[in-house]
Amino acid sequence: QVQLVESGGGLVKPGESLRLSCAASGFTFSDYYMNWIRQAPGKGLEWVSYISDSSSFTNYADSVKGRFTIYRDNAKNSLYLQMNNLRAEDTAVYYCAKGRVAADWGQGTLVTVSS
Amino acid sequence: EIVMTQSPATLSVSPGERATLSCRASQSVSSNLAWYQQRPGQAPRLLIYGASTRATGIPARLSGGGSGTEFTLTISSLQSEDFAVYYCQQYNNWPYTFGQGTKLEIK
Numbered sequence: 001q002v003q004l005v006e007s008g009g010g011l012v013k014p015g016e017s018l019r020l021s022c023a024a025s026g027f028t029f030s031d032y033y034m035n036w037i038r039q040a041p042g043k044g045l046e047w048v049s050y051i052s053d054s055s056s057f058t059n060y061a062d063s064v065k066g067r068f069t070i071y072r073d074n075a076k077n078s079l080y081l082q083m084n085n086l087r088a089e090d091t092a093v094y095y096c097a098k099g100r101v102a103a104d105w106g107q108g109t110l111v112t113v114s115s
Numbered sequence: 116e117i118v119m120t121q122s123p124a125t126l127s128v129s130p131g132e133r134a135t136l137s138c139r140a141s142q143s144v145s146s147n148l149a150w151y152q153q154r155p156g157q158a159p160r161l162l163i164y165g166a167s168t169r170a171t172g173i174p175a176r177l178s179g180g181g182s183g184t185e186f187t188l189t190i191s192s193l194q195s196e197d198f199a200v201y202y203c204q205q206y207n208n209w210p211y212t213f214g215q216g217t218k219l220e221i222k
Contacts, residue, residue, distance in 0.1 A: 044214075045159065047213070105158040
């Protein structure tokens with residue numbers, strides 16, 4: 001069965017960086033678009049970024065463009081999100097999700113940005 | 116950016132009854148519309164994509180409809196596990212956007 005396991009979240013100060021990882025199993029990772037979607041505490045969902053199966057295409061929400069970078073390593077069945085210059089408003093649970101439509105989700109990793 | 120508006124914000128329904136949730140897009144998204152369910156403390160789960168196609172393992176008592184700008188999610192004969200928050204999401208245009216959610220609660 002599909003498994004997506006996020007890691008790398010934690011407490012950081014504004015302006016600092018963090019890298020999230022998502023380990024995928026149970027499907028042919030290299031065949032699928034992958035996504036990062038976040039949810040601020042008590043709030044709704046925001047689609048942060050996606051990357052195509054071969055990494056040819058990426059896209060970012062305006063709120064993170066220029067600060068976040070999505071990338072993947074198909075040999076390691078892993079998805080990443082490099083987050084730089086973090087802001088308080090980036091505080092959220094970050095989910096890794098599979099497919100052009102988010103058919104499968106990980107359990108999420110919490111990122112807290114606070115001084 | 117396409118704005119997705121869900122109504123109502125909260126819907127109170129008795130178990131065994133039928134619930135209809137609505138979602139409106141600020142411009143046409145064709146049939147590129149998905150519905151997700153989120154229970155407390157859990158990740159969202161895909162229910163419907165393509166406006167009306169059930170995802171794997173989703174029971175037939177859940178159905179989606181609509182196209183263009185108006186969409187509905189109908190749950191017939193509500194069961195205890197159905198009481199949760201539901202989000203619609205368009206994937207016709209980037210940025211993909213979600214509605215603010217409808218909380219389905221037990222009456």
